[in-house]
Amino acid sequence: MGKDHKEKKRKHSEEDVSEEVTEKKVKLSKSEKKEKKEKKEKKHKKDKSSSSSSTDEVKESKKDKKEKKEKKDKKSKGPKFTTTITGSAQSSQGYAQSSSLTTLSQSDVDSFLSENEVTIEDPHNLNLRPIISFDQIELDTKIGSVISKFPKPTPIQSVAWPYLLSGKDVIGVAETGSGKTFAFGVPAINNILTLGKSGLSVLAISPTRELALQTYDNLVELTSKTNIECIAIYGGVSKDDQKKKLRTANVVVATPGRLLDLMNDGAVNLSEVDYLVLDEADRMLEKGFEEDIKNIIGGTKSKDRQTLMFTATWPKEVRELANTFMNDPVKVSIGDRDELSANKRITQIVEVIDQYDKERKLLSLLKKYQSGSNSNDKILIFALYKKEAGRIESLLQRNNYHVAAIHGDLSQQQRTQALNAFKTGESSLLLATDVAARGLDIPNVKVVINLTFPLTVEDYVHRIGRTGRAGQTGIAHTLFTELEKHLSGGLINILRGANQPVPDELLKFGGHTKKKTHSAYGAFYKDVDMTKTAKKIKFD
Numbered sequence: 001m002g003k004d005h006k007e008k009k010r011k012h013s014e015e016d017v018s019e020e021v022t023e024k025k026v027k028l029s030k031s032e033k034k035e036k037k038e039k040k041e042k043k044h045k046k047d048k049s050s051s052s053s054s055t056d057e058v059k060e061s062k063k064d065k066k067e068k069k070e071k072k073d074k075k076s077k078g079p080k081f082t083t084t085i086t087g088s089a090q091s092s093q094g095y096a097q098s099s100s101l102t103t104l105s106q107s108d109v110d111s112f113l114s115e116n117e118v119t120i121e122d123p124h125n126l127n128l129r130p131i132i133s134f135d136q137i138e139l140d141t142k143i144g145s146v147i148s149k150f151p152k153p154t155p156i157q158s159v160a161w162p163y164l165l166s167g168k169d170v171i172g173v174a175e176t177g178s179g180k181t182f183a184f185g186v187p188a189i190n191n192i193l194t195l196g197k198s199g200l201s202v203l204a205i206s207p208t209r210e211l212a213l214q215t216y217d218n219l220v221e222l223t224s225k226t227n228i229e230c231i232a233i234y235g236g237v238s239k240d241d242q243k244k245k246l247r248t249a250n251v252v253v254a255t256p257g258r259l260l261d262l263m264n265d266g267a268v269n270l271s272e273v274d275y276l277v278l279d280e281a282d283r284m285l286e287k288g289f290e291e292d293i294k295n296i297i298g299g300t301k302s303k304d305r306q307t308l309m310f311t312a313t314w315p316k317e318v319r320e321l322a323n324t325f326m327n328d329p330v331k332v333s334i335g336d337r338d339e340l341s342a343n344k345r346i347t348q349i350v351e352v353i354d355q356y357d358k359e360r361k362l363l364s365l366l367k368k369y370q371s372g373s374n375s376n377d378k379i380l381i382f383a384l385y386k387k388e389a390g391r392i393e394s395l396l397q398r399n400n401y402h403v404a405a406i407h408g409d410l411s412q413q414q415r416t417q418a419l420n421a422f423k424t425g426e427s428s429l430l431l432a433t434d435v436a437a438r439g440l441d442i443p444n445v446k447v448v449i450n451l452t453f454p455l456t457v458e459d460y461v462h463r464i465g466r467t468g469r470a471g472q473t474g475i476a477h478t479l480f481t482e483l484e485k486h487l488s489g490g491l492i493n494i495l496r497g498a499n500q501p502v503p504d505e506l507l508k509f510g511g512h513t514k515k516k517t518h519s520a521y522g523a524f525y526k527d528v529d530m531t532k533t534a535k536k537i538k539f540d
């Protein structure tokens, strides 16, 4: 390999993966569009030449539609949440149900499951009861004292912990801001302490540098009273310090590019990793990451490894790939996660506007949301591309706004500074690309403004999830233009699913979400039922 090529490769691996994937997707989608057009033309010619076969096709497609409808009707008539957990003292591989959980009445367990719309798909039939209060779980006291700052576990923690402490592979799907980091973090650290593990045994993979750092901070807090050493591995900073710390680390949180880089340098050995987490798992399983993830997982223990996938969105398209890395996973979902859905405590406002009106509209929204007693409210503005972010940053500065910015054209130091300024409130505006869409837990973000709609509806759910976290409420204000009309159907479904008004102008775009032209991208496809009204599903 030539020096230039090597250098290019290194740079590539250190670039922010998230933005990189977004841009790759767009480039590829152009060539795929061309391919699609050619296919369409071919099909058209074929149709013309055979009118009888075309009649057959119509019949066939009607039949298909009928079958699909029947299947759908059947599905919707069946029980939505099928979880029942019966039985009392349960134990499995090192996890023993506490006596206080055993004495909990079955009706209390049932109402917890129903109120939180819990679904558990457990191929092992373990029937493990959810941990409803902290006194129902026996954790190492060094961890117990850290998490006791919270009043009780969040639903995803309640349900996932017993399975994770039992050594099972788990897919955890729960809304944004619902405590998924501790859902996988607490058992990770508890297992190290109680099983007396040494060496590098826990690896969590994150899609962005900022999220890797945040998860690292959470794990440092959890291990603060222990000798466990944690390290964050991410690009844009020197490797030397990371290499040194890797020699003694027990827990690694990493972005894929830098981790692979260090693996290639021989600076990290994952062969003893037996607790592997893909955070924002659907993102990590997209085509742009797939190879990297395969290579990383290939370096970990293949036998006796516990593999976890956590996310707020779990599109069908990634599920098969997920299974290839897992061993009979238990799937735990909170809320109706089979349908893509947003956190219901977020007020969603969607305005359909002319794209040339965006900048004027943004300035008026900032005036509206930061006026009077709300003048210091934190607002997060999402642009789609680095260029757009740069342009809007100048626009805001010209209008005397003090704005922090995070996107791929900035150095890691600038990004970290910007995020800190927004976290501490030194700057009440943060302008970001989708680098900040997932996972970031920034206190008190009151409003998220989508200046340009993201490339997928999943990304929309993650973006708006930067507000309304940990039980709080928030506002998401989205500017939608004709350019994004192919995503209108998916957006309409999300709005309806969260009991939010759907503007007539959005309905006019129709209710069909087109299949993504590029399979690497978002993997979100859905036929939209325009007759669907928002419903509250009850567990009975």
Ligand SMILES: Nc1ncnc2c1ncn2[C@@H]1O[C@H](COP(=O)(O)OP(=O)(O)OP(=O)(O)O)[C@@H](O)[C@H]1O
Pocket (backbone or CB within 6 Å): 150, 151, 152, 153, 154, 157, 174, 175, 176, 177, 178, 179, 180, 181, 182, 311, 312, 438, 439, 440, 441, 465, 469, 470
């Ligand atoms: N048991 C708990 N009770 C109350 N708050 C909690 C609890 N556990 C975690 N939190 C807090 O909830 C917030 C959101 O948690 P976290 O960032 O893990 O959410 P998430 O589900 O991973 O969100 P996202 O899908 O956006 O990544 C954090 O500030 C965290 O400290």
